[in-house]
Amino acid sequence: MATDYFHRLHRDTPTRFWVNNPSGADLEDALAAGAISCTTNPAYCAKLLASDRDYLHGVIDSVIREEIAEVEAAAVRVYQRASKRILDRFLPLYEQSGGACGFVTMQDDPRLDQDAEATIRCALENRRLGPNYMAKIPVIHGGISALVACVEENIPICATEIFAVSQAIHICQLYERAAARTGNRPPFYVTHISGIFDQYLGVVAKRDGIKIERAVLDQAGCAIARKEYRLLQTLGGRGILLGGGARGTHHFTEMVGGAVHVTINWSTAQEIMDADTPLVSRLAEGEPSPEAIAELREKFPDFRKAYDDDGLTVEEFADFGPVQFFRNAFLNGWYLLLAEVAARRNVWAV
Secondary structure, three states: OHHHHHHHHHHHOOOEEEEEOOOHHHHHHHHHHOOOEEEOOOOHHHHHHHHOHHHHHHHHHHHHOOOOOOHHHHHHHHHHHHHHHHHHHHHHHHHHOOOOOOOEEEOOOHHHOOOHHHHHHHHHHHHHHOOOEEEEEEOOOOHHHHHHHHHHHOOOEEEEEEOOHHHHHHHHHHHHHHHHHHOOOOOEEEEEEHHHHHHHHHHHHHHHOOOOOHHHHOOHHHHHHHHHHHHHHHHOOOOEEEEEOOOOOHHHHOOOOOOOEEEEEHHHHHHHHHOOOOOOOOOOOOOOOHHHHHHHHHHOHHHHHHHOOOOOOHHHOOOOHHHHHHHHHHHHHHHHHHHHHHHHHHHHHO
16 A cells, blocks of 8 residues: 555665654654654744644743743744654654664754854753754764764764765764764764755756756755765765655655665655555666766766765865755744744733
């Protein structure tokens, strides 16, 4: 049956399904469909304003009644409470699996992405929400230092905002050095943002008048993800590739067959099931043609920077175009949350 797609996926392949930013109803549907873990991001509460408005208003109002003075502090508390709902629902799976799955990632105020001390403080505070909490750490300056601290504290890690092979290589090497020094090896996921990368290249193509077939453009993010997957296998560490930022079902289905985890919105999962998508192992067979890679390299300097092992230096990670494009969505979402908290506080003050 189509509704058994993800259960069959988990039974017959090493690929695993995570759900991203779920509403309350999405959360229950994803668990029933076989989601093994969940990702959230700084835009999560802004999305809940559209999908679960009454629920989020209730959370905001309960925080406001605690008389938290600063809007920023209240927004952090709201995000924590909304995420705690998911942590609690995935906790039985975490316990039944012996800590192998049932994780819920959280990534905090994006204005502090490059503040290592703030990122570490957030991770230490958030882990009190539940044993299945996973810190979502951007692979940019600041976040990189926070990842080392998470290894030292044995906090599960989701390394995120990865758009380039060089980012994946650097963070895996850093994790291995920290693990060797401390003896700690917390769960470690390396998140490649395939769909957002394709979306970014589409924006660049439109802006600069670059002519390219959609079928070629749609291969860019998955081509980089495939290369990162092969590198993770050869590096011999414990990093697991986690696909993210899907903008189409192919960002999931192209990864099937590998020991890859992929997080998608519940709407994308429904699309896969409703289409009665065949369960096909495509990771090994779906390599892009040399001609497609050559065209992407020729027309998009950012593709070359992302695809080459040494395409970016550590200092260039934060300013890389796709990273900034992705981060802007988080900033917009966080500002929407701040505005809603401020508005609800004014309502209660009347």
